[in-house]
Amino acid sequence: NAGVTQTPKFQVLKTGQSMTLQCAQDMNHNSMYWYRQDPGMGLRLIYYSASEGTTDKGEVPNGYNVSRLNKREFSLRLESAAPSQTSVYFCASLPRWWGEQETQYFGPGTRLLVL
Amino acid sequence: LAKTTQPISMDSYEGQEVNITCSHNNIATNDYITWYQQFPSQGPRFIIQGYKTKVTNEVASLFIPADRKSSTLSLPRVSLSDTAVYYCLVGKTGANNLFFGTGTRLTVIP
Numbered sequence: 435n436a437g438v439t440q441t442p443k444f445q446v447l448k449t450g451q452s453m454t455l456q457c458a459q460d461m462n463h464n465s466m467y468w469y470r471q472d473p474g475m476g477l478r479l480i481y482y483s484a485s486e487g488t489t490d491k492g493e494v495p496n497g498y499n500v501s502r503l504n505k506r507e508f509s510l511r512l513e514s515a516a517p518s519q520t521s522v523y524f525c526a527s528l529p530r531w532w533g534e535q536e537t538q539y540f541g542p543g544t545r546l547l548v549l
Numbered sequence: 550l551a552k553t554t555q556p557i558s559m560d561s562y563e564g565q566e567v568n569i570t571c572s573h574n575n576i577a578t579n580d581y582i583t584w585y586q587q588f589p590s591q592g593p594r595f596i597i598q599g600y601k602t603k604v605t606n607e608v609a610s611l612f613i614p615a616d617r618k619s620s621t622l623s624l625p626r627v628s629l630s631d632t633a634v635y636y637c638l639v640g641k642t643g644a645n646n647l648f649f650g651t652g653t654r655l656t657v658i659p
Contacts, residue, residue, distance in 0.1 A: 438592075469649070476636065477593070477649040493648070524592045537583060540592025 438541035446547045447515045455510040457525030465528040466508035470521040515548045553637045558654040567624045571637030582620045585636045632657045
């Protein structure tokens with residue numbers, strides 16, 4: 435049981451390049467999330483997927499797109515990377531959207547540097 | 550969604566008890582209070598969750614007064630390894646996890 439996995443661990447992009455961050459969970463969780471964390475800051479939600487087949491914008495969605503490929507996988511795509519997107523990206527999953535006592539499980543993060 | 554207010558940072562000596570208070574004046578009837586811990590270069594991890602009164606586990610205690618407008622995370626006898634950022638979240642279900650805020654940076658001093 436690997437929990438939440440993210441690939442790649444680290445990536446360097448040039449401005450304007452595109453890339454997809456991959457996230458997968460093997461806990462049969464319904465909800466998945468993408469956050470970004472800038473140095474010295476808290477986590478900010480980019481997109482989330484309450485259940486397979488649905489996605490919604492979070493606090494900072496501009497410049498990103500997501501795909502909930504299946505129940506296990508939730509990818510984040512940067513179509514045209516900008517230096518402002520330099521950050522650490524965390525994926526997380528939650529057993530049920532509608533539960534009252536649920537907690538998230540986080541992946542190890544992807545460090546992205548945009549030059 | 551209820552927003553929270555926490556101190557930006559705290560320092561404590563090893564072996565002391567640390568209490569971190571979180572204000573959540575707009576907490577709703579069905580909202581739970583959840584605390585996460587984050588070490589550098591890692592994702593946050595769950596510490597404790599509660600609804601009212603007191604909750605205790607092997608890591609921490611959570612005190613919630615009757616009006617539930619605040620909560621206090623208590624870490625007994627902290628060690629250097631407790632140096633981390635602590636986040637307080639308030640909400641129900643998946644919506645609980647939408648706003649992390651900046652958290653409280655705890656530094657444990659030898």
